[in-house]
Amino acid sequence: MDDKLVIKGIGFQSRLWVGTGKYKDFTETKNAIEASGSDVVTVAVRRVNIIDRKSENLLDYIDPNKYKILPNTAGCYTVEDALRYSRLAREAGISDLIKLEVIGDEKTLFPDTCGLLKATEILAKEGFIVLPYTNDDPVMAKRLEDAGAAAVMPLGAPIGSGLGLRNPYNIKIILETVKLPVIVDAGVGTASDAAIAMELGCDAVLINTGIAGAKDPVSMAAAMKHAVFAGRLAYKAGRIPKKLYATASSPIEGML
Amino acid sequence: MRLTINGKLCNAKKVETVTELLNDLKIEPNRVAVEVNLSIVKKDAYSTFRLNEGDKVEIVNFVGGG
Numbered sequence: 001m002d003d004k005l006v007i008k009g010i011g012f013q014s015r016l017w018v019g020t021g022k023y024k025d026f027t028e029t030k031n032a033i034e035a036s037g038s039d040v041v042t043v044a045v046r047r048v049n050i051i052d053r054k055s056e057n058l059l060d061y062i063d064p065n066k067y068k069i070l071p072n073t074a075g076c077y078t079v080e081d082a083l084r085y086s087r088l089a090r091e092a093g094i095s096d097l098i099k100l101e102v103i104g105d106e107k108t109l110f111p112d113t114c115g116l117l118k119a120t121e122i123l124a125k126e127g128f129i130v131l132p133y134t135n136d137d138p139v140m141a142k143r144l145e146d147a148g149a150a151a152v153m154p155l156g157a158p159i160g161s162g163l164g165l166r167n168p169y170n171i172k173i174i175l176e177t178v179k180l181p182v183i184v185d186a187g188v189g190t191a192s193d194a195a196i197a198m199e200l201g202c203d204a205v206l207i208n209t210g211i212a213g214a215k216d217p218v219s220m221a222a223a224m225k226h227a228v229f230a231g232r233l234a235y236k237a238g239r240i241p242k243k244l245y246a247t248a249s250s251p252i253e254g255m256l
Numbered sequence: 257m258r259l260t261i262n263g264k265l266c267n268a269k270k271v272e273t274v275t276e277l278l279n280d281l282k283i284e285p286n287r288v289a290v291e292v293n294l295s296i297v298k299k300d301a302y303s304t305f306r307l308n309e310g311d312k313v314e315i316v317n318f319v320g321g322g
Binding site: 019020021022023029042043044045046047048050053057058059069071072074084087088089090091092093159160186206208209 | 261262263264266281282283284287288289290291294296298299314315316317318319320321322
């Protein structure tokens with residue numbers, strides 16, 4: 001069954017995308033990513049440590065020929081910063097992919113969607129493949145689509161919160177509102193959260209803390225892989241409608 | 257030569273170009289992006305882009321993130 005996710009001509013093997021932050025060390029990062037079966041990893045753009053040149057580099061462990069590197073603009077609170085980081089990311093990397101974040105609030109890390117829309121428009125015009133991290137807001141998702149986003153990445157819950165999908169109904173409406181791929185980004189705390197996102201019909205799920213923060217990140221990565229696969233299969237299979245009352249599975253005919 | 261590199265004022269030895277600076281800092285050029293005075297320097301211009309006294313240089317790479 002060919003069920004590949006394609007965004008702007010780029011084919012993705014895996015519908016589970018993983019972050020590389022918060023791991024104990026690069027070996028754990030590598031092992032967890034391998035266990036997740038993912039071929040997409042997010043990274044952040046930061047200053048090189050010019051004092052300690054012996055410090056290891058993430059890309060020594062994550063081979064860019066094997067994985068699609070998806071840089072983010074995490075930590076950017078203004079359009080100008082998000083543009084600057086995006087352009088640096090493109091120069092440091094090898095592709096036009098950018099996971100665009102314009103953060104609006106330190107406590108919740110909710111996106112500043114006004115800034116996000118503006119930055120999306122500018123970067124799309126510059127040829128970036130823009131994947132904006134946005135709210136679970138169908139109207140904003142449509143606006144981002146119109147501004148040239150290549151996919152939308154609504155949050156399930158605040159980044160790192162592990163609260164799961166707080167508003168699955170909005171995610172469902174986003175799926176009906178935009179023609180773009182919808183990737184749930186943030187909030188997935190355990191395997192069932194990932195399965196729920198996929199059962200709704202989302203195209204992929206991006207997880208960082210849900211894996212990296214688990215007691216055993218490598219096992220959780222494998223759990224997420226199975227959950228995303230199961231959720232996708234269930235979505236494609238078409239679930240039964242929910243009903244209030246019972247319908248017997250065994251026949252009445254032939255009873256004594 | 258006084259340069260501000262990644263926010264720190266440095267008394268680097270005299271370097272003419274971005275390539276020389278990266279060599280001096282032992283930084284692999286393929287995995288970084290370089291900005292001088294807020295403008296990105298393209299990789300193919302590293303060997304020709306001249307650095308001047310007082311330039312503000314940013315050198316970034318990819319780190320773990322979500």
